[in-house]
Amino acid sequence: MQFPSFLRYPLYRFVILTLLLLAGSSSALGEVSARLSRSAISADETVSLTIQIKGENEAKPNLSVLDTQFEILGRSQQQSISVINGNVSRSRGLNLTLLPKTTGNLEIPPIPVGKEATAPLRLQVNEGMGESNGVPGSDVFIELELSETSAYLQQEIVLTLRLFMGEGVRGEQLSDPKSNLPDTVIQRISETQYKTQRAGENYQVVERRYAVFAYQSGQLKLDGVRFSGRGGGRGGSIYDLLNSPFGNQKVDRHIYRAVSDAVNIDIKPIPANFNARHWLPARNLQLVETGLTQNNQQIAGKPLTRTIMLFADGLTSAQLPAIDMSLPEGVKQYPDRPEMKDNLSGAGITGSRQNKVTLVAANPGDYELPAIEVPWWNTETDRMETARLPARNIEVLGGTALVPPPLSKRSGSSTTAGETTPAAANLPVASESTDNPLTHWLIWVLALGWITTLVVWRMSRHRSKQQAAVPAAIDPAEAVRRQSIEQAIETLEGAYHEQDRDAARDAWLRWGELRWPEKAPGNLNRLSHRCPKRVAEAILALDLTFYSQDERSNWVKFDPSVLRKKSVLSTNMIREQQTALTPLNP
Structure with a gap:
């Protein structure tokens, strides 16, 4: 086999070998390309960017160059290998869902992939609808409803929020209302979901209810609630934020943003004719008692438990005051820690406070527990009312009342005049004379024994005190x-x-x-x-x-x-x- 004559020179052979190596290297690096699904969109829409990498390039694309002008909402990957006539070729792709941050003629800069980079692309972004509240018939709109447009200080106001989303719209974020007055408490009390129709359109509805308590009088303003979501993809459950990895990632998505109108509430100060110690504006307030009846009997020194419960519709348990119980002299109270509970429902908050008190009377006698009164303001009738527990009577018996009385000395030593006991009738009458010497000795022996017993008892008692002190009985x-x-x-x-x-x-x-x-x-x-x-x-x-x-x-x-x-x-x-x-x- 003969080679061309120019290959005889080393310089030509070196040039040809270098060209062959460069061609092989280019094939090993592969090809990198990028394309957009559309060239023009609005600010409320997304666009798909596909990066295609062919060959043996295993590097990852550097997506940080997109952060300035775009927000990446989703991404997916795909890879393929093909064999044709023994030649193996590889290809992998990266699909990105982009949301523009600005408007105008934007440039997607080259995206580095190892030593390679994609070509720059142009995208026209037009003005969108922005944040606004729709109307029935729109894809998304929000309604706010107040239970009261004018309320007293610390009175419960129920705010109902309804978010209407049309078919194909999926929610991503729904904010809570915010107040312009400091120290305003806004607590979510319920959330439900259901379907309804408005203006001939089907909607998925998210309904939230909030309990609002203003602690400062004046004009209370609740700022508009903001919503953001997307549409254009496959339908799913509400607030389904997960993208299906097997779905068509090239489908463009529309971004929805809505903000509700602000609502205003006139917060009035405490009425001048309310002169009680604690301000309690409520729809209903009740005092309930257990443990005592109208008349009670109790042993002196034995504890008696009295339980008083305070319930209020429209107040939290933290707003309910401690129950003051004035007691008569001679009766002591030992209260337990109060139990506080809040029952949340769509109608509002019902707060409860339960007080358990142990009553102890040391001395017998008749005691009257004074009536308990809790003044409050009825927000439905707009007037002052008083919840009341009537006075209770307690009859305290002596500690020995149940012990049978001892026998009298008279009944044990003598009988009533004119009566004769059979035993006494048969006993011989002893002589009252004490001149018998035996009697004198017997008296001295008995006296000496009694004195000895007394001395031994005193010594043993003193010794037991030294060994261990016996603790005194505790009341x-x-x-x-x-x-x-x-x-x-x-x-x-x-x-x-x-x-x-x-x-x-x-x-x-x-x-x-x-x-x-x-x-x-x-x-x-x-x-x-x-x-x-x-x-x-x-x-x-x-x-x-x-x-x-x-x-x-x-x-x-x-x-x-x-x-x-x-x-x-x-x-x-x-x-x-x-x-x-x-x-x-x-």
Whole structure:
């Protein structure tokens, strides 16, 4: 075989070999290309970008160059291998769903894939509809409905939100309403989904209800609720955010954005003719009692449990006040920690507060528990009303009332005049004379034995005291009180461990109620006045967090176990301080 004459020169052979190597290298690197599904879209629409990679290029596309002008909503991959006449070729593709961030004539820059890159592409993005609320018949629209357009301070207002989505629209995000007034509480109480028709169109509806409580009078404005979703793909369940990996990823999706109109509520101050201590605006309020009847009998020193429940429609349990129970002298109370519950429904919130109190009367007698009254404001009739429990009577019996009385001495030693017992009739009458010497000796022997017995008993009693002191019997009421104080300290320790300031405040007040059941402190400030310096500083540090905007954690440094380890000392110090200085606002 003869080669061409120019191949005899080394320079020509080197050039030809280099060209062959470059061709092989280009084939090994492969080809990279990109294409758009459309060249023009609106700002509310998406576009599909497909990146095709052929050959042995295993590098991943660098998509960070798209972040400036586009948001990547979805992506999928596909790969294929083909064999033709023994030649193996590979191809893989990446499909991206892009949402433009700006409008105008946008350029999709070259996307690096290893040492290769795609060619730049042009996309025209026109103005979209933007955020606006539709009307019945549109693909998406929102309705807001208020139970009250004018309400009192702290009165419950039920806000109903309805999101209507047409067929093929899938929701991605639905915001909650926001208030322009500070200290306004907005709590979601229910959410339902159903289907309906409006203006001849079928809609999937998401209905949410909120309980709104304004703590500042004035004009309350609830900003519009915002919604974002997409459409154009296959139908699915509401708020289905997962794209099917087996679906057609090239289908363009339409982006829907809607914002509801803002609503305004006139918040009125507390009426001038309401003169009660606690402001309670509610649709209904009731007091219920268990454990006592109209007339009760009880043994002195034995505890009696009284349970009082306060229910209110339109108020949370946190808004319900502690129930004040004034007791007659001679009756002590040992309250348990109140049980607070909130029942949420589409109609609103029903708050409940249950107070259990252990009553102990040490002395027998007749006691009257005064009536309990809770004034409140009926928001439906717009007038002041009073929930009332009638007075209760307790008859306390003596501790020995059930023990049979002992026999009288007279009945054991003599009989009534004119009566003769059979035994006495047959007994011989002893001589009253004591001149018999035997009688004298018998008296001295018996007296000496009695004195010896008394001395031995005194010595054994003194010895038993030295060996072990017998603890004094604890009054049942005091035992109940000590157990309740221990539970309050355990609750306080848990609140400090969890750094839950609301639970810590409740636990402190509970502890204060047990320390001073006759006149419990109503807040942390009053409680601090009755405590020694170290405890008072810890209470004031916690109280400061409820009136400062700064989130401070210094209050958690206090160790509530001090109340248990130095309980006797703390009690004495507290009593001494309370005796020396009576607070101005007890």
